[in-house]
Each structure stands twice: as C-alpha cells, then as structure tokens.
Amino acid sequence: MELAAAAALGKYIGVGLSCLGMGGAAMGVGNVAANYLSGALRNPSAAASQTATLFIGMAFAEALGIFSFLVALLLMFAV
C-alpha cells in the first residue's frame, strides 16, 4: 500500500476510535444526572438549590468527552 493511503487509513481509523471517548462522557453525564435525580427525590426541598451544581458537574464531565471530540477534529483537519 502507498504510504499516503496508509496514512489516510490510519487517520480515519483514529478519528473513529477517538469517538469512543464520547461513550465515557455519556456515562459521566448520565451518572451526574442520575445521582442528582435520586438525591432530589429523597429530599425535594433541597433540590432547587443544587441545580447550579448539577450543571457544573455535567459541564466538567462533558468537557472530557469534548476533548475526545477535539482529538477527532485535530486528526481530521490538522494532521
């Protein structure tokens, strides 16, 4: 196989693999939301004050998934 074709193949395989990181972010965000919900149903009066924390937690969990998206973008357009 030509070197350029092999490089392109590796690039696309890498992009596909880096999408697996989204699965981790999905589990993280789901975990945050699930725990918030179970806590909120146990003590509904305290739930409203914690929505900001919920979104901050989700944002931090999501950020790591977005890093994998960034790797995919870098492989696609920059490498």
Add this chain to the structure above:
Amino acid sequence: MATEDHSEGLVFHPMDQFMVKPLFGGDTVGMLTPTNVTLWMAITVLCIAGLFVFGTRGRAIVPSRTQSIAELAYGFVHKMVEDVAGKDALKFFPYIFTLFCFIVFSNMLGLLPKAFTTTSHIAVTGVLALAVFITVTAIGFIKNGASFLSLFWVSSAPLALRPVLAVIEIISYFVRPVSHSIRLAGNMMAGHAVIKVFAAFAPLVLFSAVGVVVTPLSILAITAMYGLEVVVAFIQAYVFTILTCVYLKDALHPHH
C-alpha cells in the same frame, strides 16, 4: 480539506454551513473583510441592544412583554452571580451579563434557517474564554497578591500529597480556557452538523425507493434535534456563564 470531493456521498456536506464567506463577493478573507460572521455578530448585538433599549424605555410598574423578558434575563444572571460567586462579585456582573446575552443570542439566532452560528467557531469562543481567563487571573493577582497562588496549594490535603495536587491543580487551571471554549463551540457545531446530516438524507425519496422510509424518519429526526438544540443553545450559554462565575469565585476567594 474543504476542497475534498464529496459529490458521491450526501447531497451537501454537513460542515459547509460553517464556512466563513465574504459578504460582498470575492474569496479572500482578510483582517477587515466583512463576512457572514460579521453580519451575524452585528445582528446579535442589534438584537440585544433592541431588547434592552425597548425593554427599559417604558419603565412601567406593570411590565410590558419586552420589559418582562429584559427583567427576567437581568434577574436570572444577577441571582446566578450572587449565588455562585458571592456578593462581592457583583462588581463584575455587567461583564458576565454581557457574556451571557451575547452567547444566548448568537446561539438562538444561529438556529434560524440559513443563519450562521458565530459561536460554532472556536475562534469566537476562544476569544471569549481567553478574555475570561485573563480577566479572572488578573483579578486574582490584584485582589490577593501572591497569596492567589494558594489556589494551587490545597491546604486541606495531607502535606505529602500537596505537591502532587499542586501539579494537577496547575494543569487543570490552564486547561480551563481550552475546555471553556471548546465546550461551547463543540456543542454548537455538533448539533448543527447532526441536523444537516439528517437534512442531507431527507431528499432521498427523489432518488431511490428506500427514501419512502428514510425521508419521513429524517424529517422527524430534524424536528426532534431542533427541539434539543433550542434547549442546548440555552444550557450552553448558562453553563458558560456559570463557569465564569465559578472561576471568578476562585479568583476572589482562592483559599480552599
């Protein structure tokens, strides 16, 4: 990469919508060329100015519709800054409110058909995030002097662990502008690209028999994704603002 041949695949490329084009013909984009980004940023600013000029003009005790929207937005962000960053952060409320308005308006205007989403470009969100990062770091050093560095020295941890934690804290501090900007741009870009992917499948009924099944499904998917994108457009603006408040709180009160 934009010149890549994709004539055999989808009807149009899902990333084409993010192309920056000069407004008045030509194909070179220089420093001062008016582009579609310029146009949509101007529309965003005009919409914000319009909302607050018309919203505050009446100053009625029983607010009109525009006035209640303006008051609602103001109150929402004011409460957020006060709750998350504390009372002494209210000095920086105008900045945070400007950020929130700009992001929420450009996200929402980007959802209009044929519109351009300015916040889908890392160049735009990167500037917003870097501005927050530099401002917050400067505030931290001005307010606390060298003791701002105690942000990285976790005094509640055992002494042996502290150098390790300091390294982690410093890395996470400098990753902030990266994740802050890419979160917003990534969410916007990904959502719009997904809508366009479904939109590219929608005219399949004109070309093949499979389209009888695929076309209604993809139109349904576009509708559902659009609904989700409206929520995401607001939530991402909210998240960007609330993280700015969190960083501001760290700068004002660096002691753990």
